[in-house]
Amino acid sequence: xxxxxxxxxxxYGGMLAALILVVTRFSAIPIMNGQGYLNLGxxxxxxxxxxxxxxxxxxxxxxxxxxxVWAGYVQYAPATFIIKGLVALIAGLFLRKLNVTxxxxxxxxxxxxxxxxxxxxxxxxxLLGPAIALFDLTxxxxxxxxCTLVAALLLPVAERIRKTSNLN
Numbered sequence: 001x002x003x004x005x006x007x008x009x010x011x012y013g014g015m016l017a018a019l020i021l022v023v024t025r026f027s028a029i030p031i032m033n034g035q036g037y038l039n040l041g042x043x044x045x046x047x048x049x050x051x052x053x054x055x056x057x058x059x060x061x062x063x064x065x066x067x068x069v070w071a072g073y074v075q076y077a078p079a080t081f082i083i084k085g086l087v088a089l090i091a092g093l094f095l096r097k098l099n100v101t102x103x104x105x106x107x108x109x110x111x112x113x114x115x116x117x118x119x120x121x122x123x124x125x126x127l128l129g130p131a132i133a134l135f136d137l138t139x140x141x142x143x144x145x146x147c148t149l150v151a152a153l154l155l156p157v158a159e160r161i162r163k164t165s166n167l168n
Contacts, residue, residue: 013058020064027041028067037073041067041147042144043151046112061088087116091108091112094107120140121140
């Protein structure tokens with residue numbers, strides 16, 4: 001019989017992947033050049049990282065990549081899978097302990113979001129060239145800041161859910 005904690009984590013992971021997909025897709029605002037979109041999906045990714053720790057990398061990667069496919073940005077899906085998984089992994093490493101300070105947690109989320117912006121910059125340099133990649137970087141940094149701020153406001157909710165659900 002599987003460990004109840006593992007089963008609970010897998011169940012939460014599945015629900016979070018679906019939530020990441022839906023939030024990413026329905027909060028999408030296309031960028032002017034038509035090469036991507038701003039979204040609030042990273043709020044959900046950071047929330048998932050606060051709940052599951054580094055294990056949130058799996059639902060973040062799956063939900064985000066599926067959102068790209070659904071939105072018609074199939075060419076971004078493989079990079080998104082890696083980048084968003086990395087975002088959740090980095091944030092999860094900072095958020096996994098309940099007793100660390102809030103500035104440390106916010107630093108971890110901001111660092112994860114900077115990794116997102118850097119990841120898309122590198123990907124778009126190869127896919128679209130420097131002019132568009134640098135143009136999109138501005139929007140990715142705006143998204144990173146907004147998502148970090150909103151996720152920081154939601155941290156108490158995530159931590160309460162984590163405690164009451166016995167997620168480790």
